[in-house]
Amino acid sequence: MSSFEITGGYRLSGEIHPQGAKNEALQVICAVLLTGEKVVISNVPDIRDVNKLISLLQLLGVKVRRLNDDSLLLTEGRTYEFQADDIDLSVLRSEEFSQQATALRGSIMVVGPLLARFGQALVPQPGGDKIGRRRLDTHFLGMEKLGATVTYCRGGYEVMASKLEGCYMLLDEASVTGTANIIMAAVMAQGNTTIMNAACEPYVYQLCHMLNNMGAKISGVGSNLLTIQGVSELHGCEHRLLPDMIEVGSFIGMAAMTQGDLTIRNVGIQHLGLIPQVFRRLGIEVWQKGDDLYIPSQDHYEIERFMDGSIMTIADAPWPGFTPDLISIALVVATQARGSVLIHQKMFESRLFFVDKLIDMGAQIILCDPHRATVIGLDQQHRLRGVRMSSPDIRAGVALLIAALSADGVSRIENIEQIDRGYQHIDERLRMLGAQIKRID
Numbered sequence: 001m002s003s004f005e006i007t008g009g010y011r012l013s014g015e016i017h018p019q020g021a022k023n024e025a026l027q028v029i030c031a032v033l034l035t036g037e038k039v040v041i042s043n044v045p046d047i048r049d050v051n052k053l054i055s056l057l058q059l060l061g062v063k064v065r066r067l068n069d070d071s072l073l074l075t076e077g078r079t080y081e082f083q084a085d086d087i088d089l090s091v092l093r094s095e096e097f098s099q100q101a102t103a104l105r106g107s108i109m110v111v112g113p114l115l116a117r118f119g120q121a122l123v124p125q126p127g128g129d130k131i132g133r134r135r136l137d138t139h140f141l142g143m144e145k146l147g148a149t150v151t152y153c154r155g156g157y158e159v160m161a162s163k164l165e166g167c168y169m170l171l172d173e174a175s176v177t178g179t180a181n182i183i184m185a186a187v188m189a190q191g192n193t194t195i196m197n198a199a200c201e202p203y204v205y206q207l208c209h210m211l212n213n214m215g216a217k218i219s220g221v222g223s224n225l226l227t228i229q230g231v232s233e234l235h236g237c238e239h240r241l242l243p244d245m246i247e248v249g250s251f252i253g254m255a256a257m258t259q260g261d262l263t264i265r266n267v268g269i270q271h272l273g274l275i276p277q278v279f280r281r282l283g284i285e286v287w288q289k290g291d292d293l294y295i296p297s298q299d300h301y302e303i304e305r306f307m308d309g310s311i312m313t314i315a316d317a318p319w320p321g322f323t324p325d326l327i328s329i330a331l332v333v334a335t336q337a338r339g340s341v342l343i344h345q346k347m348f349e350s351r352l353f354f355v356d357k358l359i360d361m362g363a364q365i366i367l368c369d370p371h372r373a374t375v376i377g378l379d380q381q382h383r384l385r386g387v388r389m390s391s392p393d394i395r396a397g398v399a400l401l402i403a404a405l406s407a408d409g410v411s412r413i414e415n416i417e418q419i420d421r422g423y424q425h426i427d428e429r430l431r432m433l434g435a436q437i438k439r440i441d
Helices: 022-034 048-060 071-074 089-091 096-103 105-119 135-145 176-187 203-214 245-257 275-281 324-334 355-362 395-407 427-432
Strands: 003-007 012-015 038-044 063-066 077-082 122-126 149-153 156-160 168-169 191-198 216-221 223-227 239-240 261-264 287-289 292-295 314-315 340-342 364-371 370-375 386-392 412-413 436-440
Touching: 003 395, 022 038, 022 048, 022 077, 022 105, 022 176, 022 203, 022 340, 048 063, 048 089, 048 096, 048 105, 071 077, 089 096, 089 122, 089 340, 096 105, 096 122, 096 191, 105 122, 105 135, 105 176, 135 149, 135 176, 135 261, 135 340, 176 191, 176 203, 176 223, 203 216, 203 239, 245 261, 245 275, 245 292, 245 324, 245 395, 275 314, 275 324, 314 324, 324 355, 324 370, 324 395, 355 364, 355 395, 395 412, 395 427, 427 436
Parallel strands: 012 261, 038 239, 168 191, 314 340, 386 412
Antiparallel strands: 003 412, 003 436, 038 077, 063 077, 122 156, 149 156, 191 223, 216 223, 261 292, 287 292, 340 370, 364 370
16 A cells, blocks of 8 residues: 655645546547457556556457557657457456456446447446445446346346347436446447437547547537437547546646646646636636646635625536536635635535545534535635545545645645546656655555
């Protein structure tokens, strides 16, 4: 087990490039299973979850080749060539596949492409963050609509179909991964498929864009109503991942909490949605310069109120609402603002439980229930204090890291493997900005 030792109180300053989008990578890398031709994907981040997925595909027989070295990793990401022309479906029933797939929630997205191309898929109950219930019903109800038979047995899901046929479906929730999985199953189904209440996050937009470049016929891309005309086969393509909007939001929070002066390069402004606006509501100056964001040094930042004078509420919502992956970051940033805010995490009932660690550091937070917390900002008058803590999940781990960077004294964050699942070489990159952080193995 590794940990971070952070000496807080140093202002971050300089420039940083966000990595390629983790959540997009997990989808589009699974999509290479839809064709036997070569697919090239660039700006791939060097993070645990993505590397685990690539290893899982190699286990299935996908040929993987690196096309660049790591000399430009922190600005350009990795480029991979994939070719799934010799898939061994018997591996799906192996103990090694079960162990690797169980350790990665993104493994669920191999089901759609395997079902579309080979008529069968088998995946164990996937792992991932322990942030509350994360049901998979949407994935499998959609596949059943397309004509598949889904069987739950021995802690896993077996999906079979002799033929997939297009249909109309109204998703019971706008699940991002559920939408992605159903799209990948439907692109090679016979006839037309209409998906209502589809997730329309940039990750799904990018997946549809890639699939269309492979020969799929998807219309309505970027909306919650998708129409898919099935095709008999797909071919290879080249695809580049978007910058990771969760990293962009995390860096905005780091700059504000450390009173730093930070430029975030090439952020993909058009795909950030409400993220800059929400941080501005917390009082943080976020300036746009072309496709870059600049966060100037601020000694104080003040939380806005609603127009009637009532307390500001920051809540997550399906896209284009504020992404739930940044709720933890918004909460920790509010601890040193001037004013108060209600943080409402609607999606996951365990995601706010990390606030007890912030309270130990001196933050003024009232956990109202599993979904809501009221934060009374300290306005930089009472700095957080360094403590020893453990990262419970990816986003909470980075929220605790932000708190430690701003705190008086030394903090120790354990279980940083959680942070490494989603943030590429974060300690090295923060040291380049002036942070005092050490990785202890």
